[in-house]
Amino acid sequence: MKIFNFLVFLFLICTSSTGYGSSVAYEGTKEDTSRVIELNILGNNSRLTDPQQTLEYANLALALARKLNYDNGIAEAYRVKGIGNYYKFQTDSAVQNYLESLNYFSRSGNLGGQAKVYNNIGNLYLTMTKDYGNALTYFRKAFVIAKKLNLQSLIAGLYLNIASTYQRQNFYTKSLEYYGKSYALFTELKITTGITQCLQNLSAVHKKLGHLETAEKYALEAIEKAKAVDENFTVASTNLTLSGIYVTMGKYREAQKAIDEGREYAGTDKNFKRDFLVISYTLESKRNNYKKAFEYLQQVYKEESELYSNDASEKYKLQEAKNKQEQIQKENELTIERQKNNILFVWASVIVSVLLVVVIVLLTGNVRKKAKTNKQLTALNLEISTQKENLDRINHNLEEIIDERTRDLKIKNKKLSEYSSHLSHQIRGPVATLKGLMNLDKEGLIDKDEVIQQMEKCVNDIDDKILHINDMLHDPHKYGFKSELHKDL
Template sequence: MKKIYSALFFILFAFTVHAADGVKDLMAQDTNDVKSLNKQAYDARLTNPEQTINTGSRSLQLAIKLHYTPGIAEAYRVMGLGQFYLNLPEDAINSYIKSLDFYTRDNNLRGVAKVYNNIGSLYRDNDYDRSLEFFQKALDIGNKLSDKSLIATSYLNLGNFYFRKKSVNQALKYYNDSESLFTILKDSVNLIQCQQNKGVVYYNLHQLDLATSLLTNAIVKAKDKDLNESVASIDLTLALLYIAKGEFDQAEKVVSEGSAYALIIKDDKMQRDFIYTHYQLEFKRKNYERAIFYLSDVYRQDSVAKKANLLSQLNLFEVRNKQEEEQKENELNIKRIQYENIRFWGAVIVACLLMVTIGLLINNVKRKTKTNAQLTDLNSEVLRQKDNLDRVNHHLEEIIDERTKDLQLKNKKLSEYSSYLSHQIRGPIATLKGLMNLEKEGLVDKKECINMMDKCVSEIDEKIIEMSDMMHDSKSAL
């Protein structure tokens, strides 16, 4: 029974440990896969926004399957970034709000701040007040957490905000502040963004040489890192800069390159911006026929874009109503995740309690077995002592019987000796008494009587000595 309990315990223990370690290792590996996919999606945002959305979608599916809340939140956020760079604002706000909901429920302030920055950028060209509100919220959290990355990103976004508000000096201040922090963080991608934005500012300040230096340096680094969106955006400013400087051939080259990059990233808005830049270039060249062609194309596409932009702005507000309905579903999903986690840890706790119970039972069996063994040994010792006592008692009884028989024999001999001696002594005494009576009556000669009496006394004395020797021999025998 002891062996059976021991085997059962070790089998259950091994199974529980193996299962727990297996689940733990599997979940750790899968959550690492989610993190890796989210990073790949984020890194592709300026190279291929479609890839960002596709990779983020894969990460989202895996994170939902694992009930991995931080992974779900980040997947929604990076998908929103891809949608933002593809000019799909209604899809982007939908993804951002879902991400914000999961980050909030996970109490992840850093994640919340990142989403605030993303939503602020989405509202930047449509609602300045809302945009500034979100950027400021992100900056407040960054300062609260002393997170340089969050602070630097918020400064960069605030610089973009103030540039669009025509406050170029204030924008430049934020760009410089963000550049200092990104330099400390060695964030090369955002440093390219800072140089690009500063180049745009200096272009608007008509400091064309400084703008050219910053933009050309930024585009070389952007090409080196395959940041297609950044390259297209920088080319757009460089084209205007070369047109302003009268370097039309260089401007045409940059416009062609930028148009190609805008086509690669499938940014319709930027493609329209390059068509308009073509118009500006041809107009400056006084090639009016060609300029009118580009202008009509711009007008046609711009009319469609305005309608789409108006619809997008309306959708930005409508989608919030949809989110209220989806929020309830998210709450249910989160509760479901919590329930699954509780079930998992409940199963682990029950398994641990079962192991402890089995351990206690086995320990109790061991103690009982040990006690029984001790009692068995004690009982054997008692039986052995009893056998010894029985043997001793039996031996004593034999000795007593033997001694009793010996005493009886000796008593019998003593009795026989006593009878014998009594008989032997009584004869001479009777003779002596007879002689004394004869002497009194004068029937015997006095001298002869004395001799006979002396003979009787000697005989009595011999008998007494013989009796004494016999008694001595009997005592020695005893």
């Protein structure tokens, strides 16, 4: 009856509730949306060669997607804008772009898009603020979704980013493990950008571990592949690693060549400028050119001061952005939950009227079945009681049989003990005689013939006693064994 009352209550709520409107975003023609997708791809692909071009493609995609009311296109355009600003080191703008992207992806229920944005935010924490804990948190959130949706290229990128995080924490064994996974997957997918980044980072890790020749091999291969696809940032950063390798190996000319090439590809990037100043200082120190080394050190100090100030500002901005993003995500989850509840109410109003009839029929049938079941249970209880009484009688009989057999075993054990004692008593005399004869023979106190004669007599005596005891064991009453035994004892 409780189920029945609940369903009636639910039916009244559903039938009395007002309808709700739903809006579906217009996504234009297939050709229009394809153009948005194409522009976003072009923007993403140019991030390592020309971040400004990335922003221009993203703005074109965003304008067209807004015109078409194409939510997924708008979300991806914001994400690509964030990537462009990230590579231009405009962190505040990048954060805002990522939050806008995440908002649109959440509204459209695009989990794959959300995973990509989580990956981008993780990169911000990794490279801009060096907050490795939050970086790994976002990478793992992205990885769970990517694994669920089988997004192979994103999984490969996440392996790379997780490996980079472990590398910066000096966990080199874990770092190499994840770089290996990333390299294998990027190679399988034939994604050159991922391959070059893996090679570059593998070179850096092996340099840290002191595997200089291996590090040099990976660095040269990374530079070659990066130049083939115009990845300026990768060429610059790999030359930075390679110059450090050459300084450690004592190849100062090659180190200077790598520094010069790296600066050329780095352009005006402040972080690269600082890093190349540091390696130049190290190189001049190794060359004993202390005056030049001191000049580089002064420039490093100046750059470090500016970058430290910027890092503190970026950490604050990123924390604010994180809080804002979490708030937006909670609001989106509440909106989605409300929509789900509305849909459930609509379906309930359609289905409940049918369910009510079915439930009433089922309840009536259940009452009848319950009465019938009670009768069957009563009969079963009676049968069980009868069986219990029978079992009790059987158990009682078994106990009597066990007692009887226990008494029988005790009697047999006692008889066996008596037989053993008798055997020992009968055999002991002839054996003692034999031992005496052997001692007399050893001392030469008796003739050989007499020894043999006496030993034969003892052996025959023993044999007779054994045969006699055997007969007694088979039929003890025939020989009055028990009486003789008790008499001897």
